Amino acid sequence: MSAPTPDAIRLWDREHLWHPFTQMAEYAQTDPLVIVAGDGPYLIDDRGRRYFDATSALWCNLFGHRVPEIDAAVRAQLDRLAHSTLLGATHPPAAELARRLVEIAPEGLTHVFLSDNGATAVEAALKIAFQYRLLTQGREAAARATYLSFDNAYHGDTLGAAAVGGVELFHDVFRPILLPSLRAPSPYCYRCPLGLERATCAVACVTALEDTLAREAGRVCAVLLEPGVQAAAGMLTLPEGFLTRVAAACRRHGALLILDEVATGFGRTGTLFACQRESVTPDLLCLAKGLTGGYLPVAATLATHTVYEAFLGRYEEYRHFFHGHTYTGNPLGCAAALATLGLLRAGDVLADVTRKARLLSEALRPVAAHPHVGDVRQAGLMCGVELVRERATKTPFAPGERKGHRVGLALRERGFYVRPLGDVIVLMPPLTASDEQLRDLAAALLAVLHEAA
Numbered sequence: 001m002s003a004p005t006p007d008a009i010r011l012w013d014r015e016h017l018w019h020p021f022t023q024m025a026e027y028a029q030t031d032p033l034v035i036v037a038g039d040g041p042y043l044i045d046d047r048g049r050r051y052f053d054a055t056s057a058l059w060c061n062l063f064g065h066r067v068p069e070i071d072a073a074v075r076a077q078l079d080r081l082a083h084s085t086l087l088g089a090t091h092p093p094a095a096e097l098a099r100r101l102v103e104i105a106p107e108g109l110t111h112v113f114l115s116d117n118g119a120t121a122v123e124a125a126l127k128i129a130f131q132y133r134l135l136t137q138g139r140e141a142a143a144r145a146t147y148l149s150f151d152n153a154y155h156g157d158t159l160g161a162a163a164v165g166g167v168e169l170f171h172d173v174f175r176p177i178l179l180p181s182l183r184a185p186s187p188y189c190y191r192c193p194l195g196l197e198r199a200t201c202a203v204a205c206v207t208a209l210e211d212t213l214a215r216e217a218g219r220v221c222a223v224l225l226e227p228g229v230q231a232a233a234g235m236l237t238l239p240e241g242f243l244t245r246v247a248a249a250c251r252r253h254g255a256l257l258i259l260d261e262v263a264t265g266f267g268r269t270g271t272l273f274a275c276q277r278e279s280v281t282p283d284l285l286c287l288a289k290g291l292t293g294g295y296l297p298v299a300a301t302l303a304t305h306t307v308y309e310a311f312l313g314r315y316e317e318y319r320h321f322f323h324g325h326t327y328t329g330n331p332l333g334c335a336a337a338l339a340t341l342g343l344l345r346a347g348d349v350l351a352d353v354t355r356k357a358r359l360l361s362e363a364l365r366p367v368a369a370h371p372h373v374g375d376v377r378q379a380g381l382m383c384g385v386e387l388v389r390e391r392a393t394k395t396p397f398a399p400g401e402r403k404g405h406r407v408g409l410a411l412r413e414r415g416f417y418v419r420p421l422g423d424v425i426v427l428m429p430p431l432t433a434s435d436e437q438l439r440d441l442a443a444a445l446l447a448v449l450h451e452a453a
């Protein structure tokens with residue numbers, strides 16, 4: 001069978017493929033971007049145009065595309081075994097991955113439950129936290145249990161993960177079918193929901209969380225937080241000390257702390273995990289995206305020994321964790337993950353992220369001064385540039401203006417691929433982007449903003 005022509009691909013895409021988070025009526029009117037290859041930090045379309053991938057393939061690619069070490073690891077695994085279940089059996093790449101993750105994770109996390117995406121890592125954590133409450137405090141306490149998370153949080157799109165999400169645009173449609181849970185105010189300092197100023201606020205949003213935990217008097221079985229950055233809400237960077245106070249409040253009130261490092265994990269903020277910046281070990285840690293270097297869907301939920309131990313017992317006590325997915329711990333994905341962890345260990349990747357983050361921040365200074373830029377937020381190589389109609393009043397553009405989208409298209413014309421979140425231009429290049437590529441990205445954004453103005 002001969003390969004389909006580019007025209008056939010365009011037709012089939014328009015006629016049959018339903019794209020995620022995409023208004024299909026609008027998409028069907030456009031000439032789609034058809035990516036056929038990757039080369040380091042570049043994506044290549046079917047017309048041979050190259051785009052610097054400033055989304056890191058939606059925040060998961062760490063070292064660029066077609067990384068020789070990861071390619072070789074996946075190929076070698078393919079010669080041995082493509083898939084076998086972890087239900088009641090094991091295989092070498094899964095066991096080794098569990099071991100390696102425990103070695104690099106914050107101390108105290110000793111057990112690894114594998115799944116296949118960020119949302120599934122969070123679903124597992126939510127269910128573990130609930131069952132832990134049941135196993136340690138009994139049925140009555142479990143029946144009253146609830147979760148506490150933050151406004152503007154994003155933990156994925158499955159029903160459990162969405163229930164603890166707080167991005168209005170994504171989650172409110174589904175609110176009637178979501179498990180009720182509690183919410184604390186978002187640490188969105190640029191538009192503080194409490195109307196405070198960062199210099200004098202004493203991080204009052206954490207006080208609100210502490211008050212809720214106290215009021216609920218032990219009912220909250222777990223608090224969920226994206227440490228460092230609330231990413232999908234528009235790269236909202238958390239104030240220093242925020243995580244430490246949340247962790248202390250959880251301990252005081254007997255709630256497990258679930259940290260979602262699906263976006264921040266694996267060096268994005270300059271440390272391997274964002275929680276290490278405040279030396280916090282959660283009870284449960286959710287990882288995905290960068291875990292396989294952006295190659296294959298593997299996710300992990302790490303647990304402390306205390307949590308794990310509660311699930312142990314005789315078979316007929318049925319204390320075990322009744323949860324799993326067919327492709328849990330897929331061997332090809334685990335091989336990609338092991339190669340990725342090897343690359344993170346070798347060389348000075350993390351130190352270089354910190355240096356490059358400074359360089360990017362410097363390069364973005366003229367962007368930050370642009371009259372239609374309200375805020376530039378950055379943690380390591382995670383960056384959000386919030387566009388506003390009027391800087392002095394922080395007045396946003398009308399949604400119908402599609403400002404972020406239009407800036408994204410203009411960047412694409414210049415050879416840079418971004419996926420804005422509303423009017424926040426997200427820059428999340430691979431960790432291995434060169435100094436020159438980072439400067440070019442910032443310069444292209446500035447040029448596009450000038451054009452648009």
Ligand SMILES: Cc1ncc(COP(=O)(O)O)c(C=O)c1O
Pocket residue numbers: 117118119120122154155156157226231232260261262263264288289
């Ligand atoms: C913090 C966080 N958690 C969970 C998810 C969901 O991950 P996935 O899309 O792999 O389900 C995301 C995705 O962007 C995320 O940023």
